[in-house]
Amino acid sequence: MDIFTFDMAGLAGFLLTLVRVSCIVFLMPFYGGEYIPIQVKAAFCLILTMAIWPHLALPGSALPAHPIGIALLLLGELILGLLLGLCVYFIFTGIQTGGEIMGFQMGFTMMTLADPMSGTQVSVTSHLLYMVTFLIFLSLDGHLHLLRALADSFVLIPPGGLRVADSLAENVLELSAGMFILAVKVAAPVIASLFMAELTLALMGRAAPQMNLLTMGFPIKIAVGFFFIGVLFSTLALRMEDIIIGLKPMFDHVMMMAR
Numbered sequence: 001m002d003i004f005t006f007d008m009a010g011l012a013g014f015l016l017t018l019v020r021v022s023c024i025v026f027l028m029p030f031y032g033g034e035y036i037p038i039q040v041k042a043a044f045c046l047i048l049t050m051a052i053w054p055h056l057a058l059p060g061s062a063l064p065a066h067p068i069g070i071a072l073l074l075l076g077e078l079i080l081g082l083l084l085g086l087c088v089y090f091i092f093t094g095i096q097t098g099g100e101i102m103g104f105q106m107g108f109t110m111m112t113l114a115d116p117m118s119g120t121q122v123s124v125t126s127h128l129l130y131m132v133t134f135l136i137f138l139s140l141d142g143h144l145h146l147l148r149a150l151a152d153s154f155v156l157i158p159p160g161g162l163r164v165a166d167s168l169a170e171n172v173l174e175l176s177a178g179m180f181i182l183a184v185k186v187a188a189p190v191i192a193s194l195f196m197a198e199l200t201l202a203l204m205g206r207a208a209p210q211m212n213l214l215t216m217g218f219p220i221k222i223a224v225g226f227f228f229i230g231v232l233f234s235t236l237a238l239r240m241e242d243i244i245i246g247l248k249p250m251f252d253h254v255m256m257m258a259r
Contacts, residue, residue, distance in 0.1 A: 027082070108125060
């Protein structure tokens, strides 16, 4: 495709590609953060679209003659971009939810801070776990794997090739359920350790009722929680490596459901 020949089919292919790229980029944890100006993200979407678009093949016969058909094609790319972006968003949200569970168990429910990545109020443990996971993701070139999986998605489903089926909706629901399963897996070691600490404090309270365990309990639970969070980081690095390796198969699975 000649990038300097803006015929109708080429222009439609460019718009469809831009819609899919924009939806995914704006939902990605690294490229779509609130701290990045919208102008920078828009420029990045245009550059990435120009890099992918010349390799696409959108024949003129595949272009609908009616404007409503073109609008439906754009809507299909919007849906597909949101689906692929949610696949990655579910992973980081699951880890952040696990951090929220840890903070609740450690007594940090009243202590929140503003997350510059998402622009929301999160607990201290949730933000710590999210930032560590984010740095591990970047150190393992996860952002580059995302771009590669995005480029490969155009090979499986070209612009305008989305077919919405019941299996696709079921797959998205399974991914959303996996977010909560991931949150429980991340928080399970800390929850178990805090339960043992509370059990120990309860036994101490029965053995020595004169001890002020309410005052002693909070710093003990915080110390135990942060100790096991530090132990969790090494396991989290291995887990993130498996997640990054599985990004392309996950995208391919979603693509096969939408073909």
